Amino acid sequence: MGDGVEVALTENDLRFISFSTARRGCIAASLGTAMSVMLFGWLLQGFTWAKPAGVSAIHLMESKQDL
Numbered sequence: 001m002g003d004g005v006e007v008a009l010t011e012n013d014l015r016f017i018s019f020s021t022a023r024r025g026c027i028a029a030s031l032g033t034a035m036s037v038m039l040f041g042w043l044l045q046g047f048t049w050a051k052p053a054g055v056s057a058i059h060l061m062e063s064k065q066d067l
Contacts, residue, residue, distance in 0.1 A: 051058055
């Protein structure tokens with residue numbers, strides 16, 4: 001900044017710190033990810049998956065609708 005204004009990127013009271021990064025990060029984030037992948041694998045393996053009768057194709061697209 002050329003106008004002599006100093007910008008501080010700290011917040012000493014820690015009011016705005018996210019609990020997903022730095023020393024306050026969630027220690028179980030990688031565990032949760034691994035468990036979700038395993039659950040998805042178990043669902044794929046444990047069930048027989050098929051399209052509903054009368055449906056020729058299933059289109060997996062992101063919804064534009066706000067919930």
